[in-house]
Amino acid sequence: MAFKRGDVLQIVNMDDDTWWQARSARNDSSRAGLIPSKQLQERRSFRLSRKSGRTKNASWFWRWSTEVQGATCPHTYREVIPYLREAKDKQRLITLVGPSGVGVNELRRRLVISDPDRYGVSVPYTTREKKGQEREGVDYHFVSVHKFEEDILNHRLIEYGSYKGHYYGTSLDSAHRVMVTGKMCLMDVHPSKIKFIDTSKFKPYVVFVKPPSIEELRLTRRRVKFLCDKEDPNQVHTFTEENFQDMIDLAETMEIQYGHLFDKIIVNGDVATAFKELKEDLEKVAEPGIHWVPKEWSRPTLKKTQRSCGHLTGLF
Ligand SMILES: Nc1ncnc2c1ncn2[C@@H]1O[C@H](COP(=O)(O)OP(=O)(O)OP(=O)(O)O)[C@@H](O)[C@H]1O
Numbered sequence: 359m360a361f362k363r364g365d366v367l368q369i370v371n372m373d374d375d376t377w378w379q380a381r382s383a384r385n386d387s388s389r390a391g392l393i394p395s396k397q398l399q400e401r402r403s404f405r406l407s408r409k410s411g412r413t414k415n416a417s418w419f420w421r422w423s424t425e426v427q428g429a430t431c432p433h434t435y436r437e438v439i440p441y442l443r444e445a446k447d448k449q450r451l452i453t454l455v456g457p458s459g460v461g462v463n464e465l466r467r468r469l470v471i472s473d474p475d476r477y478g479v480s481v482p483y484t485t486r487e488k489k490g491q492e493r494e495g496v497d498y499h500f501v502s503v504h505k506f507e508e509d510i511l512n513h514r515l516i517e518y519g520s521y522k523g524h525y526y527g528t529s530l531d532s533a534h535r536v537m538v539t540g541k542m543c544l545m546d547v548h549p550s551k552i553k554f555i556d557t558s559k560f561k562p563y564v565v566f567v568k569p570p571s572i573e574e575l576r577l578t579r580r581r582v583k584f585l586c587d588k589e590d591p592n593q594v595h596t597f598t599e600e601n602f603q604d605m606i607d608l609a610e611t612m613e614i615q616y617g618h619l620f621d622k623i624i625v626n627g628d629v630a631t632a633f634k635e636l637k638e639d640l641e642k643v644a645e646p647g648i649h650w651v652p653k654e655w656s657r658p659t660l661k662k663t664q665r666s667c668g669h670l671t672g673l674f
Pocket residue numbers: 456457458459460461462463464465578579582583584585626627628629630632
């Protein structure tokens with residue numbers, strides 16, 4: 359059966375090691391078809407021949423989580439469960455990832471400007487001095503070296519580093535602070551850090567911002583200037599051919615390594631089109647209703663869903 363990234367499949371039979379029987383979880387009346395088993399996908403992609411230890415004949419929901427056509431991508435599934443998001447529930451943590459320069463900040467900025475009541479950003483921490491117009495809690499949380507190092511030791515920082523003798527970092531607290539206001543927190547991290555927020559508390563919705571083809575990069579970024587040093591507004595450059603190629607190569611590597619964690623891919627060619635697509639997608643994520651989330655996230659959530667979605671009970 360044909361399917362694509364993000365589709366939720368109900369696995370109805372896993373007897374065969376290479377082909378499973380599945381049907382669309384969104385359409386109760388759909389007929390079952392064959393899909394490559396996880397093992398087959400892994401063999402195809404990694405030339406491995408691991409056998410699954412999973413009980414056969416069980417009924418599972420899986421989500422196809424990398425691009426079907428991407429010849430270099432390892433094709434994997436992630437086991438998912440339905441989570442019923444109610445209107446009173448906190449919004450999910452919107453995690454934007456992508457290679458440097460692809461436009462993550464630009465899209466994030468546009469979202470906040472377009473609807474400041476809905477979108478907020480996690481404010482980074484730094485140990486450097488406050489400059490001119492900067493405001494505590496808006497541009498940065500300005501903290502002492504002692505406090506920053508304490509946060510490192512207490513695993514409160516998802517990502518941190520030092521630059522020109524000062525620490526900079528993103529903390530779980532600052533994401534949480536935005537989330538309790540009822541806003542969608544937009545956070546920008548390296549995909550290797552998703553594992554630190556991949557929990558039922560944050561319920562990350564991961565958007566991968568992908569560069570378009572090199573031809574489209576040349577067209578759309580021809581006159582674009584970008585800051586190479588975010589701490590120095592004088593360090594402005596234009597994109598080079600090498601920057602474009604690096605962006606494409608890095609995006610490819612990210613997709614291979616972390617593609618199974620991405621909920622949505624936005625190709626940032628024309629910025630207005632990418633922004634519109636992202637905004638429409640996030641509006642759906644914000645709405646109450648069923649979201650398919652990784653099984654590992656929470657058992658209690660599953661119970662809540664089972665109570666409200668009778669037609670889904672009994673499948674687990
Ligand atoms: N689709 C687009 N078309 C033209 N210019 C764009 C597009 N997307 C972003 N830009 C511009 O490209 C530059 C780099 O974008 P941005 O700062 O958002 O990158 P980034 O992904 O956040 O990179 P970094 O992680 O290094 O900060 C900015 O000047 C931005 O306005």
